[in-house]
Amino acid sequence: MGMFTEFFAWWTGNTIGTRFTLWKAGAEIVGRDDFGNTYYRAGELYAGQGERRWVTYQGVAEGSKVPPAWHAWMTHTVDEPPSASYEAREWEKPHLPNQTGTAMAYRPSGSILASGERPKAPGDYSAWSPEPK
Numbered sequence: 001m002g003m004f005t006e007f008f009a010w011w012t013g014n015t016i017g018t019r020f021t022l023w024k025a026g027a028e029i030v031g032r033d034d035f036g037n038t039y040y041r042a043g044e045l046y047a048g049q050g051e052r053r054w055v056t057y058q059g060v061a062e063g064s065k066v067p068p069a070w071h072a073w074m075t076h077t078v079d080e081p082p083s084a085s086y087e088a089r090e091w092e093k094p095h096l097p098n099q100t101g102t103a104m105a106y107r108p109s110g111s112i113l114a115s116g117e118r119p120k121a122p123g124d125y126s127a128w129s130p131e132p133k
Helices: 002-007 016-025 068-074
Strands: 028-032 038-042 052-056
Touching: 016 038, 016 052, 038 068, 052 068
Parallel strands: none
Antiparallel strands: 028 038, 038 052
């Protein structure tokens, strides 16, 4: 399965086309995040475009897997990539990718997919009905 995914399965990360593009651009590895994603940068490919930045995902290519600090670097909000010595503040929660469609997805009370039972409607409700003419 490894050779097949290397050539055809673009959604699983680093394909042969991605490797060729990074090689052709002269990209260098800048770092890796806690999810195993690898970040690259290369100088200007075309005049006036500035530095190019890429990420290859570990596993399925899902944009929400990029933590905030790396997202800021990828979008040129900050010039320097996050350092390994970064310490989160006490109010910062650890980054989680989008959980939609997984067992970890948020399901509010009353949802059909939530575990448990929906609470009964209170007795103070009466349905509207139009007055006869």
